[in-house]
Amino acid sequence: MLVVDDNSNPFEMSCAIEIFGLARPELGRELYDFRLCAAEPETRMRDGFFTLTGVAGPEAAESADTLIVPNRPDTHVPRSQRVLDVIRRAHARGARLVGFCSGAFTLAEAGLLDGRRAACHWMWADAFRARFPRVRLEADVLFVDDGDILTASGSASALDLGLHLVRRDHGAEIANHVSRRLVFAAHRDGGQRQFVERPVPAVPDESLGPLLAWAQERLGEPLTVSGLAARAAVSPATLHRRFRNQLGTTPLAWLTGERVALACRLIERGEERLDVVAARSGLGTAANLRARLRRETGLSPSAYRKRFGAGPAQPTAAGGSGP
Missing domain, CATH: 3.40.50.880 (Class I glutamine amidotransferase (GATase) domain)
Structure with a gap:
């Protein structure tokens, strides 16, 4: 309401x-x-x-x-x-x-x-x-x-x-x-900055768009900040500055957020093996998956699966019982 x-x-x-x-x-x-x-x-x-x-x-x-x-x-x-x-x-x-x-x-x-x-x-x-x-x-x-x-x-x-x-x-x-x-960003963490500097780039290839799209297709791979910087043909310090300026966050925080979001989607689609979810999302181990998921959602993997896993769901009401 x-x-x-x-x-x-x-x-x-x-x-x-x-x-x-x-x-x-x-x-x-x-x-x-x-x-x-x-x-x-x-x-x-x-x-x-x-x-x-x-x-x-x-x-x-x-x-x-x-x-x-x-x-x-x-x-x-x-x-x-x-x-x-x-x-x-x-x-x-x-x-x-x-x-x-x-x-x-x-x-x-x-x-x-x-x-x-x-x-x-x-x-x-x-x-x-x-x-x-x-x-x-x-x-x-x-x-x-x-x-x-x-x-x-x-x-x-x-x-x-x-x-x-x-x-x-x-x-x-x-x-x-x-x-x-x-046509909006799927997830921007609440802790990101309100006012993000977006100077007119000196050269057209300073946009992070292509790099983000490339990384999102490879979240299960051992991506690192230095690897992302190499892909963008810049130093890690320059990459860090571009992330701060364009997204209001750091490369590592962005990468972790994307991996947690992918892990959530895998659980929702029915994958029950936590080691598989952790590997495919790039979170490494089931223990790290549990810690990251609880920090992001407040739920354990089993509680998240119970709440959001495949199955019939009722609407969250906005007048009687919702926004």
Whole structure:
């Protein structure tokens, strides 16, 4: 369920609809029961671009298992008590709360972020810290998953956090499918930097695209940072700098993330032999696979298989029981 408030940003609303609201008949099942609600019958969207009508009232949020809270550019303007009360009640009954961009202000104003980690857009970091000093703001990350409350830094990171939720709810294979439909990166770790320098390359071959595609086809091979640098015909230091500038992460962190994602997909497709999964994904040993999978997903391989393995699955509701 997405709550829309006066002056809400249309972009983040559209991200939520695109990820959680679209039918995906090619998957043979519905992923989410997604709906919108608003505090008023007519909601003026950001800068008056359009007015939203015909959506459910705030009472519809009372049964949602996941609630995406309003985000607005006028962060200094207090949210309506009606909206804040809906959010507080959702939290009290154990619903998952999600804030995109300035949604962190909404959650903090509701009093739900004190002592907790959160992300918001870098442009508002100083204002957020001054207003909510008890929140542990992580100002230079894409998103923060703090269990039952998740926040994304802004704009495109709403897609990152949305795909993270799909991966958490339905596994890596489904998240990968949704990302392909979006023509968007399947997985960017929440800890990556918000603001990534992308200078105009001095020569056209500085893009990492070809190297990443080459490596993704060979994750089961003994790839190393020095080997990737040699493939790109640069020094390891230059490769490291390009990864930082273009992806906001390191070559080793990217490689490990891709290998864990592949391991997840192999488990979801039915491979039960952990040594085979570890070898094919390039994670080496079953012990390393267990450690990496638990760190990434919070689940052991057997728990991950039980949750995301092949078999019938029910939609995660967005009104009654989901986003």
